[in-house]
Amino acid sequence: MATYERVTYSSPDGAMMSNVSTEPLGFFGTTPVAQPAISSAISTTASISTSGVYGFATSTEALEIVNAVSTAAWALKQLGLVR
Numbered sequence: 001m002a003t004y005e006r007v008t009y010s011s012p013d014g015a016m017m018s019n020v021s022t023e024p025l026g027f028f029g030t031t032p033v034a035q036p037a038i039s040s041a042i043s044t045t046a047s048i049s050t051s052g053v054y055g056f057a058t059s060t061e062a063l064e065i066v067n068a069v070s071t072a073a074w075a076l077k078q079l080g081l082v083r
Contacts, residue, residue: 025079026080027081028080030078033078036075
């Protein structure tokens with residue numbers, strides 16, 4: 001039978017790993033890093049279009065989505081949550 005160590009004590013309000021964004025944190029043996037910032041990844045609102053580039057009204061919208069996904073993937077890799 002497997003045994004596991006609990007990280008929290010099941011507080012009804014949830015659990016926190018850190019209380020500030022500058023405190024380094026790492027998962028799965030990665031070097032801890034401060035919280036990656038991705039808030040400015042999308043600067044335009046994307047709208048679906050059947051006549052535009054790749055289903056978006058403009059190529060700028062398509063590139064913004066690519067940038068957002070790439071930035072989010074980078075942040076997850078920095079934390080060690082994905083490879």
